[in-house]
Amino acid sequence: MTNNDILRQLRTALDLDDAEMVAIYKEAGFAMNPTTLPLLLKQEDEEGFIPCANQLLTFFLEGLIIRRRGRRDSTGGNTSQPGAALDNNTVLKKLRIALDLKEEDLLAIMNLAGMPTAKADLAPLFHAKGHRRYRECSDLFLQTFLRGIAGRR
Template sequence: MNHNDILRGVRYMLDLSEPQLAAIFDMGGMKVTLDKISLWLLKEDEEGFTPCPDLPMAHFLNGLVIYRRGRDDARPPQPLEPSVTNNIVLKKLRVAFELKEEDMHAVLKLADFEVSRPELSALFRKEGQKNYRACGDQLLRNFLRGLTQWVRTNPPAPVRHAEE
């Protein structure tokens, strides 16, 4: 799944403005202009569309965790992933929204996309481990769709971020 679709999906899910997205990038350690964000939010067939590279997406995902959960100064900063795969996006979303295994299954069920426990746990293993499974675009797309329903129907947890 391309990074632009993920940005648009998270923006829609949390009803974020472009300045709020810029603040999330900033929390993740990268200053991004509103003009650049506007280009990343365009669809592929729109004039001016610019693909969002891995590095900004890695910063955005780290910033999203901080935005949703607050900054933990006791922990060292998370290293950036050199290549942002669907598995990494799924892991960061799970952390940002504090989802347990049962929650993950419930989110996927909301999108009418069910996976077994072993299939789900295989998505969170390290690449190269014998039971590792790559997360496909369809699974991630359905997870984002289900997570949007989850976020919009469940009362929000207390927000611990101070910046917007």
């Protein structure tokens, strides 16, 4: 699943228009050019398509967290740097924070999307990468989760 796919699916799931998406980027301190955004949302085979770099998706996710939850106190916590590695687990974690989802919410979303999931299957997705119980979040799981968010609205 590409970053562009994730951005497109989030736009649909959260029912965001271009102006809202540009505002979300601004929340994270990134000035998204309104003419660039539609190019990020195009399919790979469409003319003018621009690949969405990890940094751009991270800015969007951080902006979404700020917009939905407010800014963090600058004295605590570890905020990810926009250039940091971005994988499906990180995207899932950031969405969980932004949407203020509890374990029960995640299970309900996955059930709604047609992929019933057990509590025991969720926890490993949120462990740190080096943890012995860590499990990678598959593209299918993330895609299903994004579909579930859309169905939840």
